Amino acid sequence: MTYFVLFLGVCFVLGALAVASNPSPYYGVMGLMVGSIAGCGWLVSLGxxxxxxxxxxxxxxxxxxxxxxxxxxxxxxxxxxxGSLGVLGSGFGLLMVVVVGAVLGGFIGMGGWVMNTVDCSGVAVVRMDFGGVAMFYSWGAGMFMVAGWGLLLTLFVVLEVVRGVSGGAVRAV
Structure with a gap:
């Protein structure tokens, strides 16, 4: 289980590197997908x-x-x-920042991070995240509405930013 969680952490960092050093929007989407899948898998391993x-x-x-x-x-x-030179240089620089941060943080020198997973903590009658479902839907309804409007606003902002001189999708008919 520990090796699987470490693998998910490496995939999360590689996904973040792919988003940060993307040469084209196509590759940024793939990096975001890898990072989100690895991060959600990490949360599942924590219970x-x-x-x-x-x-x-x-x-x-x-x-x-x-x-x-x-x-x-x-x-x-x-x-x-x-494979272009600029992208490889940017990716290598970001990877070196991660390695230096891991060395200075004590990851390599101390033998790894200690993390409690579901297997280590024992079995509970009701897990904490299932207990929060009712609160999520009762008190979180307003926040869901705000988040939905925020996503809609983000969609229109992105459409306006990438439209260029051609007019884009948001234009007068």
């Missing part, structure tokens, strides 16, 4: 399966729609690939 499912649905159901619209509107005829 928070409900919040992991909610975050997974929000990221892949909501935010990737914005990326699909932006990729379709800003399609490059000749997208830059991962």
């Amino acid at each position: 928070a399966s409900f919040i992991s499912l909610v975050l997974f649905l929000v990221y892949l159901g909501g935010m990737l729609v914005v990326f699909v619209y932006s990729v379709s509107l800003a399609a490059d005829p000749y997208p830059e690939a991962w």
